[in-house]
Amino acid sequence: xxxxDISGFGKLTLGAGLAFLYVPILILxxxxxxxSKLVTVWASFSTHWYGVLFNxxxxxxxxxxxxxxxxxxxxxxxxxxxxxxxxxxxxxxxxGKSLFAGMLTAPMVMPEVITGLSMLLLFVELQQWxxxxxxxxxxxxxxxxxxxxxxxxxxxxRSRLVEMDRSVEEAAMDLGARPFKIFFxxxxxxxxxxxxxxxxxxxxxxxxxxxxxxxxxxPGSTTLPQLIFSRVRLGLNPEINALATMTVLVVTLLVVxxxxxxVKAERRRARLAAA
Amino acid sequence: MAESSLHQAAKTAGAKSYLQIVDVVKxxxxxxxxxxxxxxxxxxxxxxxxxxxxxGKSTLLRMLAGMETPTSGKIILDGEDITALAPYERxxxxxxxxxxxxxxxxxxxxxxxxxxxxxxxxxxxxxRVERMLELVQMKKYAHRKPYQxxxxxxxxxxxxxxxxxxxxxxxxxEPLGAxxxxxxxQTQLELVNMIEQVGVTCIMVTHDQxxxxxxxxxxxxxxxxxxxxxxxxxxxxxxxxxxxxAEFIGETNLFGGHVVEDEPDHVCIHSTELPRPVRxxxxxxxxxxxxxWLSLRPERVGVSRRQPVASGNWAAxxxxxxxxxxxxxxxxxxxxxxxxxxxxVPATHWREEAAPTWNEPVFVSxxxxxxxxxxQ
Numbered sequence: 310x311x312x313x314d315i316s317g318f319g320k321l322t323l324g325a326g327l328a329f330l331y332v333p334i335l336i337l338x339x340x341x342x343x344x345s346k347l348v349t350v351w352a353s354f355s356t357h358w359y360g361v362l363f364n365x366x367x368x369x370x371x372x373x374x375x376x377x378x379x380x381x382x383x384x385x386x387x388x389x390x391x392x393x394x395x396x397x398x399x400x401x402x403x404x405g406k407s408l409f410a411g412m413l414t415a416p417m418v419m420p421e422v423i424t425g426l427s428m429l430l431l432f433v434e435l436q437q438w439x440x441x442x443x444x445x446x447x448x449x450x451x452x453x454x455x456x457x458x459x460x461x462x463x464x465x466x467r468s469r470l471v472e473m474d475r476s477v478e479e480a481a482m483d484l485g486a487r488p489f490k491i492f493f494x495x496x497x498x499x500x501x502x503x504x505x506x507x508x509x510x511x512x513x514x515x516x517x518x519x520x521x522x523x524x525x526x527x528p529g530s531t532t533l534p535q536l537i538f539s540r541v542r543l544g545l546n547p548e549i550n551a552l553a554t555m556t557v558l559v560v561t562l563l564v565v566x567x568x569x570x571x572v573k574a575e576r577r578r579a580r581l582a583a584a
Numbered sequence: 585m586a587e588s589s590l591h592q593a594a595k596t597a598g599a600k601s602y603l604q605i606v607d608v609v610k611x612x613x614x615x616x617x618x619x620x621x622x623x624x625x626x627x628x629x630x631x632x633x634x635x636x637x638x639x640g641k642s643t644l645l646r647m648l649a650g651m652e653t654p655t656s657g658k659i660i661l662d663g664e665d666i667t668a669l670a671p672y673e674r675x676x677x678x679x680x681x682x683x684x685x686x687x688x689x690x691x692x693x694x695x696x697x698x699x700x701x702x703x704x705x706x707x708x709x710x711x712r713v714e715r716m717l718e719l720v721q722m723k724k725y726a727h728r729k730p731y732q733x734x735x736x737x738x739x740x741x742x743x744x745x746x747x748x749x750x751x752x753x754x755x756x757x758e759p760l761g762a763x764x765x766x767x768x769x770q771t772q773l774e775l776v777n778m779i780e781q782v783g784v785t786c787i788m789v790t791h792d793q794x795x796x797x798x799x800x801x802x803x804x805x806x807x808x809x810x811x812x813x814x815x816x817x818x819x820x821x822x823x824x825x826x827x828x829x830a831e832f833i834g835e836t837n838l839f840g841g842h843v844v845e846d847e848p849d850h851v852c853i854h855s856t857e858l859p860r861p862v863r864x865x866x867x868x869x870x871x872x873x874x875x876x877w878l879s880l881r882p883e884r885v886g887v888s889r890r891q892p893v894a895s896g897n898w899a900a901x902x903x904x905x906x907x908x909x910x911x912x913x914x915x916x917x918x919x920x921x922x923x924x925x926x927x928x929v930p931a932t933h934w935r936e937e938a939a940p941t942w943n944e945p946v947f948v949s950x951x952x953x954x955x956x957x958x959x960q
Contacts, residue, residue: 474682474684476680476681476682476684477684477685477686477687479649479651479671479680479684480678480680480684480685480686480745481686481697482651482670482671482672483649483650483651483671483672483676483677483678483746484672484677484697484698484701484745484746484749485672485698485701485702485749486672486697486701487672490701495686498688499686499687499688
């Protein structure tokens, strides 16, 4: 019924916009079922490249590493970012607060090349002085990702805490709860959705990061974006299309699932409120 | 004999001042928000701090709760100095203006939260929660979350939560501020009944004089961090001790003047705004010629077409505006001096004759006991 309100020209621009966004992805999916070795020439339908993909150890291990790093770095950055956000939102004005806030969020605006390069230099220095970290690999990538992701988490958590009604925490204190308990029993459950979404944000930032990873990875550690990038440089291959299609599928399922859960919860809430 | 009466006196003084606020000052930087407040409150009293926003009443309340620390002064509750105690160590509970219910907990869990902090046994907690739910008539809603409740229901849960720990002192911060007007009036007496049923000493903060006068046994008027007057609602209305209180509580006509006759049982005040000196039937602590203010409540002013026979306490004027409010009307009478006097006249006054209309010459009058002299 809303479509009636959209003029012909409106429909055209809407269609063009959606096509601009989704046709490339559609083409990518279609060509993942191409039998030909050439990405741009259609031969016939085949699932050959999916077989190749699942038997490609390099891809499987790169994917595993990416997942591991993304999970670990988003977990760590949620912990550190929540603490930092709490300090900025709750601990009043203290000396050097704006400097602290600025330095926390700097990685967001800093070109990743600079972050990556400076961290590389840091790790090289550390290795020369202390012999640790002995080589670059998962640990160094993780540290780099945490620095980047933590900035985003801090911003999300801080703004959530600022908009939260402080009197709820004061009420808990008034009823006899000590600050530590208040944080875990009152503040944390209330900001849990913000923590979950900042975790997802950190996860997506980490899993597709290429630049910082490129500076901090070592010989034995290749993440998925790095692998794809290096393969594409050597020439396109439908196997990459298959990999991309799998990614699109997983993301779509996750988004649809999360959405349905939210809609369900919303409906239940509406029903209870009406009762 | 003397000793026992002294002992008695000390005991009554102790009973009288369950809570003592001794010379409390709060400064934020150079800004003095609470300025040398002294106050004592008896056990089971319902006391209202009344003042406009920014007068320091909320800061004083927060200092009682422990959310703010006084810059100087002492707070003594039931003989114990609690000035330095943290909020979670004080036997005081507060109902917040926003209610501050825990959104992720049910009504029952909200009420049980404070009890859990005291490490009461599971059965004790359940029993007390049950009793609190009964008190506020929310038993049916024990397993709802706060967002599924109406404003009035949330307010009752907040009250139950703050009473559950049986505090020595209950603080109410604008208890009905978040409710709409109709619900507010209905809830005022309900709230007082519940508080009296439990028997708890209570301090509330409000900017709504009707709320304060309906609910509280005693009222403290605050302005710019100072406590101007502490008295019962009746005393505050009938005998305000300063200009601010007279103007803040209800409507009044104020006349500036000075004392021309000072006797122990009466005084006469001359005001340039009134044609002849006003005789007031109470003595004042002041000197001849000192500048004072005269407060005359609108309902104390009579309006008549006939010139009063008395020698004083009346003035001639013409009707300016009339606000018809059904049961009574407010006449704005312009005196010859240009001063407008408001007179609130009940509708029953106009049985014999029609009420005066616009631009009609009338006389306003009052008796010796109607005007109040304000020396501050």
